[in-house]
Amino acid sequence: MTHARLNPEYLRHSIAPAQGLHLHGRRDFLALITGVGLAGMTALERGFVRAALARAQSRGAATNLFDIEKVAEDVYAALARPAAMINSNAAIFVNANDVVVMDTHSKPSAAAALIAQIRKDITSKPVRYVVNSHFHWDHMQGNSAYREAFPKVEFLATEATRRLMAQESGSRLKASLRDLPAAIEQTRKNIETAKKPEEKAFHQKLLAEQEAYAREMAGFRLELPTVTVGQTLVLHDKTHTLHFAFCGRAHTEGDIVIFCPEKKVVATGDMVHGFLPYAGDGYPREWPKTIDVVGKFAFQHVIGGHGPVHHDRIRFQHMRDYIEDLTAKVAEGKKSGKNLAELQKTLTEASFRSLQTDGYAALIREALAKFTPVVGGAASLADGIRDNIKDVYNTLDKA
Numbered sequence: 001m002t003h004a005r006l007n008p009e010y011l012r013h014s015i016a017p018a019q020g021l022h023l024h025g026r027r028d029f030l031a032l033i034t035g036v037g038l039a040g041m042t043a044l045e046r047g048f049v050r051a052a053l054a055r056a057q058s059r060g061a062a063t064n065l066f067d068i069e070k071v072a073e074d075v076y077a078a079l080a081r082p083a084a085m086i087n088s089n090a091a092i093f094v095n096a097n098d099v100v101v102m103d104t105h106s107k108p109s110a111a112a113a114l115i116a117q118i119r120k121d122i123t124s125k126p127v128r129y130v131v132n133s134h135f136h137w138d139h140m141q142g143n144s145a146y147r148e149a150f151p152k153v154e155f156l157a158t159e160a161t162r163r164l165m166a167q168e169s170g171s172r173l174k175a176s177l178r179d180l181p182a183a184i185e186q187t188r189k190n191i192e193t194a195k196k197p198e199e200k201a202f203h204q205k206l207l208a209e210q211e212a213y214a215r216e217m218a219g220f221r222l223e224l225p226t227v228t229v230g231q232t233l234v235l236h237d238k239t240h241t242l243h244f245a246f247c248g249r250a251h252t253e254g255d256i257v258i259f260c261p262e263k264k265v266v267a268t269g270d271m272v273h274g275f276l277p278y279a280g281d282g283y284p285r286e287w288p289k290t291i292d293v294v295g296k297f298a299f300q301h302v303i304g305g306h307g308p309v310h311h312d313r314i315r316f317q318h319m320r321d322y323i324e325d326l327t328a329k330v331a332e333g334k335k336s337g338k339n340l341a342e343l344q345k346t347l348t349e350a351s352f353r354s355l356q357t358d359g360y361a362a363l364i365r366e367a368l369a370k371f372t373p374v375v376g377g378a379a380s381l382a383d384g385i386r387d388n389i390k391d392v393y394n395t396l397d398k399a
Contacts, residue, residue: 065113066090068121069309072263074239076122077303078114080105082371084209088139090114091258091267091303096238098128102258102267103305104142107216111142115149126150129235131244132157132225133269133305134252135164136281137172143223156233157225158246160254165224177217184210229256243297248290249283255290259297266299272319274307274367276384279391283398284327291320307367318360325354330392340393344386352385 065087066078074094080087087105099118104111115127127150132140135157146153157165187207194200227233235242243259251270258267270278272291279287295316302310310316329351333343355361365381372379 065110066117068117071301071303071309071311072260072265075260075263075265075301077309078117079308080306080371083110084206085213086138086306086372088133088270088305089273089303089307091265092118092122093242093258093260094123094125094239095128095235097125099123099125100129100131100235100242100258101127101146102131102303103133103139103269104130104146106138106141107213108142108145108220109212109216111145112149114142115145127153129153130155131256131258132161132165133257133267133271134255135161135168136252136270137169137176139269139305140165140169141173141217141220141222144221147223154227155223155225156227156229156244156256158254158256159228159230161252161256162225162228162254164252164254165222169222173217173220177214180210180214184214245294247293248286250287250290251277251279252281253283257294259294259299261298264298264300265303266294266297266301267303268294268305268316270305272302272316273304274310274315274364274371276364276381276388277319277323279323279388279395282391282395284323284330284392284395285397288320288324288327291316291323295320307371314358315360315363318354318357318363321357322352322354322360325352326388327392327396330389331396334393334396340390343393344389347385347389349381349385 064081065083066080066089069077069079071077076092076094078090078092080089083106085106087110088103090105091102093100099122101114101118105114118127127146130143130146130153132143132155134140143155146155184207187203187210190203191200191207194203229244229246231246233244235244240260240262243261245257245259246254247257249255255269255271257269257271259265271287271294277287295313300312302313302316304310329347330343333347338346349355349361355364361381364384368379368381368384
């Protein structure tokens with residue numbers, strides 16, 4: 001059975017900033033569909049967001065988008081449950097008088113659902129700062145829900161992330177929405193040809209999520225970061241200290257992490273997480289070195305952008321080693337004259353010692369089974385490795 005797929009550059013995980021802090025006004029909205037910047041939300045946009053908030057807080061609202069896990073005192077992870085339009089995890093830091101949240105998922109309604117969960121299960125304190133860990137769609141398209149719920153909220157990111165959000169997000173969303181009708185049609189065909197009740201139910205749920213996403217995003221406009229961080233910004237709160245740090249290029253040009261020394265927690269976005277990495281926008285030669293910089297922080301808990309929370313440093317090291325291993329083997333093969341198809345054929349799971357260390361491959365399979373199920377199983381580790389090889393092959397020498 002064929003599974004509908006959207007633009008992979010959109011669906012898969014899409015200049016070092018100067019030292020200092022920069023503020024940006026509310027005028028900086030990006031009209032993702034039309035490409036026209038607006039001074040603020042239109043009435044239609046406000047309507048979309050208010051409707052999403054109302055749905056999220058209503059009795060009949062879906063309450064199963066995230067699992068809330070307490071990581072340390074006043075620190076929580078919102079772990080995204082499986083969804084057709086994948087959501088990122090969120091890291092939540094409860095300060096003395098307000099809240100910091102990292103990442104806003106794939107759409108405003110998902111962010112609104114988490115806001116409702118925060119209010120219900122964690123705290124009634126307002127969200128004061130939202131951090132976009134990087135520019136990919138599944139980490140920042142829910143920004144507007146926070147603006148609607150908390151008018152005084154500030155959005156933090158690196159200069160590179162803000163620039164990439166402005167330059168890339170519009171065209172990527174356009175491409176995804178352009179491809180979505182074909183994906184929806186394929187899902188309808190899969191419903192008709194499904195031979196088992198569980199297959200039919202899977203595709204019916206997928207269809208509902210695809211159609212809801214198409215409706216919600218048709219009039220979507222993105223709210224850009226209002227505060228940009230150069231290298232490091234430190235928030236000194238009575239409850240704990242939060243370090244917002246750019247440590248180098250990795251998953252993207254502008255990844256930012258949050259480190260809380262008192263609670264020994266680091267939130268890493270997609271620089272380090274529980275799946276295989278996405279390297280299509282990455283810097284594979286620099287990525288392990290950037291992880292090494294983050295590794296100098298004294299943490300014991302890692303809240304990644306996807307997958308489970310890790311309560312030790314072992315898995316953090318494993319992903320770093322896999323990226324280094326992958327990059328070295330692809331570089332060696334490319335230097336010897338092998339083309340991409342040859343490398344994808346010869347490099348398999350068994351080729352990477354890093355995947356065999358301490359059951360790392362088994363851990364990834366476990367995370368894929370829990371967070372990215374498909375009909376009859378889970379997303380394929382072998383397919384992920386082939387995608388990794390392709391992305392590193394294409395980005396190996398990116399300036």
